[in-house]
Amino acid sequence: MAKKPNKQQPTAKVAPKPVVPNKVVEKEAATSPKMEFSITARLCFILAIISIVVYANSWRNDFVLDDNMVFAKNTIVTQGFKGIPELLQTPRLKGFGYLKNENYRPLSLVMFAIEDQIFGDKPAAGHFFNTIFFAGCVILLFLFLDKLFDRK
Secondary structure (H helix, E strand, O other), X not given: OOOOOOOOOOOOOOOOOXXXXXXXXXXXXXXXXXXXXXXXXXXXXXXXXXXXXXXHHHHXXXXXXXXXXXXXXXXXXXXXXXXXXXXXXXXXXXXXXXXXXXXXXXXXXXXXXXXXXXXXXXXXXXXXXXXXXXXXXXXXXXXXXXXXXXXX
């Protein structure tokens, strides 16, 4: 007699358990997104800190060199906001005196006029903002060179 093939009993298929989302994890992800900084952002931050640290010692100093000519004793700069239109049309030292072959640098004088209007005749504020602007220029130069050399 031939053996009958062994028929296996069909097993009942069990439906997979539904995945219940972990509400705590989802809530955390929704409220606190991960902040990841690229290497470029980290380098910009480091360059800014170095730039500020290098020039921070100037914040407690008084006016020096040409600061009196372009800031403290310049009659147009000391007008504050009212002097800005004239600063945009005249040579650099017109409010202090006249020099032959005078050059035209209105943006720094406009910045000084704004500082004078807001902070008055305080050198610490000017030195602080110059330090911040310098750090910004360092970062912009780095980003330009980074892009120019394809991040190498």
